[in-house]
Amino acid sequence: MIDEKGILFILSGPSGVGKGTVRKALFEQSTDLRYSISMTTRAPREGEVDGVDYFFKSRDEFEKLISEGQLIEHAEYVGNYYGTPRQYVEQTLNEGKDVFLEIEVQGALKVRENFPQGVFIFLIPPSLEELKDRIVNRGTETEEKVKNRLLAAKEEIDMMDAYDYVVVNDEINHAVKKVQSIVSSEHCKRERVANQYKKALEE
Amino acid sequence: MIDEKGILFILSGPSGVGKGTVRKALFEQSTDLRYSISMTTRAPREGEVDGVDYFFKSRDEFEKLISEGQLIEHAEYVGNYYGTPRQYVEQTLNEGKDVFLEIEVQGALKVRENFPQGVFIFLIPPSLEELKDRIVNRGTETEEKVKNRLLAAKEEIDMMDAYDYVVVNDEINHAVKKVQSIVSSEHCKRERVANQYKKALEE
Numbered sequence: 173m174i175d176e177k178g179i180l181f182i183l184s185g186p187s188g189v190g191k192g193t194v195r196k197a198l199f200e201q202s203t204d205l206r207y208s209i210s211m212t213t214r215a216p217r218e219g220e221v222d223g224v225d226y227f228f229k230s231r232d233e234f235e236k237l238i239s240e241g242q243l244i245e246h247a248e249y250v251g252n253y254y255g256t257p258r259q260y261v262e263q264t265l266n267e268g269k270d271v272f273l274e275i276e277v278q279g280a281l282k283v284r285e286n287f288p289q290g291v292f293i294f295l296i297p298p299s300l301e302e303l304k305d306r307i308v309n310r311g312t313e314t315e316e317k318v319k320n321r322l323l324a325a326k327e328e329i330d331m332m333d334a335y336d337y338v339v340v341n342d343e344i345n346h347a348v349k350k351v352q353s354i355v356s357s358e359h360c361k362r363e364r365v366a367n368q369y370k371k372a373l374e375e
Numbered sequence: 376m377i378d379e380k381g382i383l384f385i386l387s388g389p390s391g392v393g394k395g396t397v398r399k400a401l402f403e404q405s406t407d408l409r410y411s412i413s414m415t416t417r418a419p420r421e422g423e424v425d426g427v428d429y430f431f432k433s434r435d436e437f438e439k440l441i442s443e444g445q446l447i448e449h450a451e452y453v454g455n456y457y458g459t460p461r462q463y464v465e466q467t468l469n470e471g472k473d474v475f476l477e478i479e480v481q482g483a484l485k486v487r488e489n490f491p492q493g494v495f496i497f498l499i500p501p502s503l504e505e506l507k508d509r510i511v512n513r514g515t516e517t518e519e520k521v522k523n524r525l526l527a528a529k530e531e532i533d534m535m536d537a538y539d540y541v542v543v544n545d546e547i548n549h550a551v552k553k554v555q556s557i558v559s560s561e562h563c564k565r566e567r568v569a570n571q572y573k574k575a576l577e578e
Contacts (some may be wrong), residue, residue, distance in 0.1 A: 303575075350560070361539070362536070369503070
């Protein structure tokens with residue numbers, strides 16, 4: 173009789189920020205989150221297991237799934253497809269379990285179109301945090317060096333706008349704890365909790 | 376040059392739910408939160424210290440502060456005034472530190488009028504959670520017993536609407552952890568973080 177859907181959490185951020193490292197550290201700890209495994213046409217690397225690291229598919233299979241609308245998002249990098257299978261995500265959420273995606277920025281924007289109720293977390297590099305501190309504290313940094321960093325920073329800051337939360341990856345354990353806090357507090361959000369009670373009392 | 380205001384957190388809930396116990400357990404742990412001490416005209420009990428447990432004031436002093444607008448909220452219980460001094464809250468927030476209030480439901484509603492940007496946490500008794508589970512799982516409870524509890528439950532659920540988060544006080548440690556998660560995740564909210572970066576880059 174439980175009619176509570178799970179929550180979809182999406183971890184994203186600029187390339188090289190350490191999304192994969194944070195995700196792995198998060199899943200090494202006890203968690204109720206279910207990780208949504210990506211699908212790819214790239215060949216498995218040594219040690220990679222189908223259905224654990226990725227779902228490995230041929231190009232034909234992948235393109236068939238795209239045309240059938242079975243991927244929430246997909247993209248092509250260096251000649252290979254990567255994507256998020258729809259069925260696992262929807263089925264798991266319907267079972268009342270939370271799903272966790274770790275995904276590139278472009279993919280996250282597409283997921284947002286399909287799942288606007290998802291919780292979008294943007295991981296930023298410590299260099300952005302340091303840049304802010306440097307500016308705020310009027311440090312001794314050369315003007316030139318700060319200006320070069322500013323261009324990249326502006327792009328990163330513009331990306332933030334599509335997200336609900338921003339986490340600095342200054343240290344993996346800090347970042348993991350913040351993500352865990354976000355997961356926990358999202359379950360305490362009043363709209364979610366109040367609706368559960370209101371539904372229960374209506375029965 | 377830091378121009379980041381602290382966040383005001385308000386813990387409230389129905390009488391007897393255990394707000395004080397959760398607040399004490401929270402402050403026994405390491406925290407950056409500053410507790411806003413209430414003001415009262417009630418006489419100190421044995422062991423209570425002025426400026427630690429309460430600010431103890433005479434009735435005249437208290438009424439003068441009310442008329443000067445120096446209390447964010449106040450109420451009278453059993454012939455004594457209780458209230459929240461404005462100066463400490465505003466000054467601490469302006470210093471960039473978070474403030475924590477533990478307060479009755481009526482007071483919380485008044486705080487919300489003054490500080491709509493505050494984060495309002497509603498603590499609910501486990502009996503409400505149990506009631507929901509009982510209804511949802513169609514337990515063997517007698518109809519009569521459930522019905523009696525339903526009236527109180529409806530009032531509690533209606534109260535929730537003025538809050539941002541709902542935490543079940545099923546076990547003190549669980550409740551404390553959830554409050555800590557809310558504090559941590561509120562600092563990761565995109566609007567807050569993005570504004571800090573945007574401000575820094577404008578300089």
